Amino acid sequence: MSTHHPATGGRETDRALQGLAEHLTGTLTGPDDPGYDEARRVWNGMVDVRPRALARAGSVADVDHVLATARSTGLPLAVRGGGHSIAGHSTVADGLVLDLGGLTGVEVDPATRTVTVEPGATLAHVDRATAPHGLAVPLGVVGGTGVAGLTLGGGIGWLTRTHGLTVDNLLSAEVVTAAGEHLHVDAAEHPELFWGLRGGGGNFGVVTSFRYRARPLVSPVLAGGLVYRRPHWEQALTAFEEWTRELPDEMNPIVSFVVLPPEYGLGPEVLMTVGLVWASPRHGPGLELVDRLRTAAPPDLGTVAPVPWTVWQTAKDAVFPAGSRGYWKNVAFSRLDEEVVAALVAVASEIGWVGSGINLHCLGGAFGRVPEDATAWPRRTARFWVHVFGFWRDPADDVRLTAYARRVHAALAPFAEQGQYVNFLGAEPGADPVTAARRAYGHDKHERLVALKNRYDPGNLFRGNHNIVPTGHR
CATH class of the missing domain: 3.40.462.20 (Vanillyl-alcohol Oxidase; Chain A, domain 3)
Known part of the structure; x- marks a missing residue:
């Protein structure tokens, strides 16, 4: 990757990005590299920004390297799954994009009716894997949508009345926090974080794996x-x-x-x-x-x-x-x-x-x-x-x-x-994020989410979302 970029400047940042490129199992793409314009493109064409670099993860291990680089350089971070955020949260101007779109694995266990999904998978990936077993995970309504963002926000779709939201069918998640901790999160381990992941968006860490309860669904x-x-x-x-x-x-x-x-x-x-x-x-x-x-x-x-x-x-x-x-x-x-x-x-x-x-x-x-x-x-x-x-x-x-x-x-x-x-929710430039979050979640749930943010991301590394602002950043 070509690392020099005067708009975001700094030899230290250049060296950090060069080091990141050397450690990745995936690829790092910068503004002077072939394929940069394709790599930076997201689903919403209104969002046309130029990241400082895009790290296309080749494995879960790359998440640690990208987060460490974001912490050391102070570059703003965006985490991309399917890239379908209508508000443009899948990218960031002059920042570092962690692109998980290459991690699309789906494992179905028909005996336990559970499905384990990597963070770059789309609804179509999951449906194609579960349908031969007469199973489905309640998801959304468009096959190209990324599963990760859909899940973390809630997940309304064609099975909501029958089996609930996507988050109602989430059994566990593997999460990398802002501090680099790797946590298994479910109803028994880190239950409060499990609560927040189910609707609180990508505010608390990078989810590297989702495990769902699959539901019987006979096709057609x-x-x-x-x-x-x-x-x-x-x-x-x-x-x-x-x-x-x-x-x-x-x-x-x-x-x-x-x-x-x-x-x-x-x-x-x-x-x-x-x-x-x-x-x-x-x-x-x-x-x-x-x-x-x-x-x-x-x-x-x-x-x-x-x-x-x-x-x-x-x-x-x-x-x-x-x-x-x-x-x-x-x-x-x-x-x-x-x-x-x-x-x-x-x-x-x-x-x-x-x-x-x-x-x-x-x-x-x-x-x-x-x-x-x-x-x-x-x-x-x-x-x-x-x-x-x-x-x-x-x-x-x-x-x-x-x-x-x-x-x-x-x-x-x-x-x-x-x-x-x-x-x-689309992007609302200039809107106060605290007011917007309270309007979305209501006072009590917002305060509970803020407490989680204070615990797991007090520095607001994961702010490229409908942000739950930690107390120290207001």
């Missing part, structure tokens, strides 16, 4: 969607709200408002879709439930049929390609009455372009039965969680489409309950 699953054009939204949402009140855990619905790409052949209008996954090998009861919703709110289009699990989990990948520019917001609430429906329909009706949209995640079920204080996830009582997302390609749209997401959030804020899902 019953999945699909009902599609409604604009004149039928109010009726469909009202019927949907009533339909969700007595749903069995096996049914997992997500309502989306989107303009689909031209290849879908549905025209340029914004559509409301009710996506559905019935997580049971007995498809009959699921079809009966779908028919009940069809009767209450007849769709304009829609198919619900058996689909291979790995196909369903990757069906949206092409819609949100790497390099898309993006910004997200989210809000939790439990009402979906006439007033909330009117507000939701009003902002959804403004969508007139491919890429941006609104997802309404229906919660409850197994998710809602997890005790409120069992994990750092912000709130278990909300019936719905709205994800306002934006993906676009043209930088000229940045201001307009970011403003749209904020406008949707503001319109729904009067109905909001406390809680912000950090994986659904």
